[in-house]
Amino acid sequence: PTATCGAFGAAAAAARVFGLDAESVAGAMGTVLSQCAGSLQFLANGAWTKRFQVGWAAMNGLAAATLVREGFKGAAQALEGRHGFMRAYAPDPTPERALLHLGREFELMATAVKPYPSCRYGHAGIDASLGLRAEHGLHAGEIESVTLGLPKSGMLLIGEPAEKKADPRNVVDGQFSGPFVIACALAKGHMGWDSYALLDDPDIRALLPKVRCELDPEIEAEFPANMSGKVTVRARGQTFTKAVTVPKGEPANFLTEAELRGKFAGLADAVLGAERAARLADAVLAIDRAQDVSSLMRLAAPTIATRLAGE
Incomplete structure (x- = not known):
């Protein structure tokens, strides 16, 4: 679901940030429909596609919203259509469930944070x-x-x-x-x-x-x-x-801030360095008070050593 449903989530989020109107949001969903893909077949041999398909979902969602913002035309009825996402995965879908409690219940607030880096x-x-x-x-x-x-x-x-x-x-x-x-x-x-x-x-x-x-x-x-x-x-x-x-x-059994920071450090320190990772953690925890996310995104990008060909 991360690789498939996640692509729609990324497209919707990007469309919101871009300030797209309803027709364009639908277009972004219709565009990413052609790009959402993933498989659990990585379990057969521990394939790296486990990570690959998740990253591509995020990238494809952003790309879809960007294309539509520039005038690209996406497929209509991306979710509920005859050849849409729901019918591709379920023989008898109930599209109305997607609208259940819309605007009143937000699943993001029911999301868990995994303390361990495993299934x-x-x-x-x-x-x-x-x-x-x-x-x-x-x-x-x-x-x-x-x-x-x-x-x-x-x-x-x-x-x-x-x-x-x-x-x-x-x-x-x-x-x-x-x-x-x-x-x-x-x-x-x-x-x-x-x-x-x-x-x-x-x-x-x-x-x-x-x-x-x-x-x-x-x-x-x-x-x-x-x-x-x-x-x-x-x-x-x-x-x-x-x-x-x-x-x-x-x-209902959430992590303490110390546990949350510990999990983050265990993953991010090796990529960003402990000091930069700690600053990024501070920025994430204060995101509700940030004017924009540009400084946060700069912290999140690792410093990569580059050289010109021939050097």
Whole structure:
């Protein structure tokens, strides 16, 4: 959905910034219709298209709005038309749902911020694993088995096929591996971007085959209202279980500012440098008081060393 629906979101946002009228906004949606594309096939081999298609969605949305601003004509009825987006993905769509609570409820306010750089379906399990580790002083070497309870849709993304999920070979594999993220949380007490350097860590590799993902009826019943998870650890001849209904980062269980900054720094410091990343974080958190976003955007652009050919 990020690569497909996201393209429409980007087009709508850009059209708003450009101050386009209703006809032109519709034109931008009709233009980006021909460019919205994405696939979960990256799961087959941990392909980099996972990131590529998300970036292209943003770029295509901006390009569509820009083209229409300059007079380009986009397709009419982009969403609800006979060959529109909805019918391309659903045999019997209900377009009126797109207008439900329009102008009264804003889904942006229900958006979660992911504390861990991995598939959201594993986050409740990470929360549970970190909790069990802290509460019972669990160590990787004493763990006999681990079960991660997931909803059906979560099983499809991070639980199956079991053999592949237990043997992640690259970063994208790890991001979509329930066993890997749980192993990191239990063995290291941490799950961050730096965790992907541990794909071949002995403690992680020893724990991976002990982690099994399964469809949990209680967790399935919570979905889609909550992306819940349950972890059961067998160690010391005992069984330790922890269920997390609302994972960290949801509006009802949001990150503290320190946690939010920590997640951002874990991703941005390596690209921007710690000092510049901290300034960018300050600017983002104060965006409601900014006159415009030009200074923020300048901070967000990494300084790239360039040279002329032949130098």
